[in-house]
Amino acid sequence: MGKAKKSALRLLPPDWRESIWTAASTPEWRQSRPQLLPALAVLWLTGCRPAELEQGIELVTGKDQLVVKITGAKCKDAGGRERGQPTRHIGFRTDADANAALRFLHALAGGNAVNGIGKCTITHNKDYLYNSVVALGRSAFPKLRTRISPYCFRHQVASDLKAATSDHDITLEDAAKFMGHLSDYSIGSYGHAAHGRKGRGGRVKAPFVSTARPIKHSPKVDRFARFKKASAKRRAVKPT
Template identity: 30%
Template sequence: MEKLFEQIKSARSMMKSTTEWKALSETTRRDYQQKYAALNGRLPMEAATCKRTYYGMRAAYLHLEAKALRSSLNELDKWRKVAVENNGGALKGTESGFMREVERLGIVERLNRLDAVQNAGPFMGSAKGMIQKTHGKRAVGKLPPQWKTNVLGAVPKGSKYRAHVAAMALCGCRPSEFENGVLVKQVDQDTYEFTIAGKKTGPRTKDGKTFTTGQSLRVLTISRLDDLDKHGQVRPEFIALERAMNGKKNMELMAKANAIRDTVINASEKAFPNLGNKPTAYSFRHAFASELKAVNGEDSDDTAAALGHASTKTQQGYGYAKSGGGGVSCKAKASDVIRTPHKTRKKALLKEFQPPAVSMPSPNAPKVPMPAYTISRKLKPSMRY
């Protein structure tokens, strides 16, 4: 009993004041709540996969777990005050009830867990973010139907990256392009315009020739009426983006690429816990390319402009036309001229293995060539003007 009192007294002295917690910004509080919910009863050292996530989870855990412990101790103080009053003002005789109340509130377990987190040594794991292989176009075709809807639904509604994931699902932008900022403009009730500053850009030299790679700027216009699901309903990506904009006509989405990737990976783990081939952030880009290829065909300038490519050749590494539903209607404008230096592999193979055409004579062709038809330059008197 005395040891428990000492432990509670020590915990009270280490707790921060309520005014110090209130001084936190609303963004930090929301971030702590998301990280604490992601722990789902685990300690930060059990759930973290890298140093960055560990120390963020640790701060969130110490914040909210101490807050919960303070609430439990206040409730215990109220019980103790009532018990002493009912016992004639004597503390003796209330020990058994006090221990039952401590057990009911889970105070001992909270104290031990807080002590373990506070006294834990430095994180010895990887310093990098969550590791997951980037999806290729073949892997995207193996994903379950409606995977985009499931992943978006698994992103917490209060997450500040929910709009970013919805934007990737709609316009296929790269996670790294959010570091430059993606401007979203609602043109009208059903149409959105995405202005994207390219990330993979710059000069490149090959075979003595210098050319640019990627589009430094591209603008995509997408209407939700042209991208309805099989039931004729608006896709949830549009609804999520509209709610995130909250009535605003313009919104700039900015974030670190690692934060976007981790958000999608966590959502994929939640949506598909038993799936080995889980979606990643780049899965949205491959799926978007498949949709564009189903509409525009292979080697399309429009597809290259929408994906931010400087050459039509680059789109060979993204998606398959056969796996795209063909429902996306996207108008794209690119800042740089798009090169068309090649023919598709399919067309090249057909040309290589196709035998030369042989002209066959018609069965009704005359044996002797017909004389050339000539027009006399002399006109009849009746035909003169």
């Protein structure tokens, strides 16, 4: 399932999230499924897991910033060992470059602000969310042969982060924190840098991200980096 969602991004247009957002913003969808648009906004910004959305995503907003607190859904493996992040906080600036999802959540949390601080919690049943996103995908892209699911948002965010690390806009450690991973190697299972929002204004920049557990550096990351450099060097000297 993960590989299928990862490869599905190559079949989608660069602005597929905007198209899904536009479809969900129609009066018909907002009246019939009022919880959907806030959930989509959280998926777009954070790439959180559907199970984390079901537990509840906490928002805190100020004048020009939004902080999202996510309680991790995968914190232990079958053997009881530590896995992932119990909690992570991601901060965003709501400036002129903020996309529709960020502006929506900032306004939603700020609607009941007290002394300039607004708070709210976004939650959505994960199974109902899956069915809704699949239906939205079919509505927005009727000719598309692949299925758009909530995990496509997670793979897209990972792709954006990989593109950002390639451009040195974010460290691999912060990318791991953003995704809620315990190791900086885990993001390799998600997305492709080639599918990231590069130079299109769609990449969301987070001014800070923090996690409950420190990120573990994997030696596999260094080996993979050396392999990529060697491969690039071989391609450069290959006779035409």
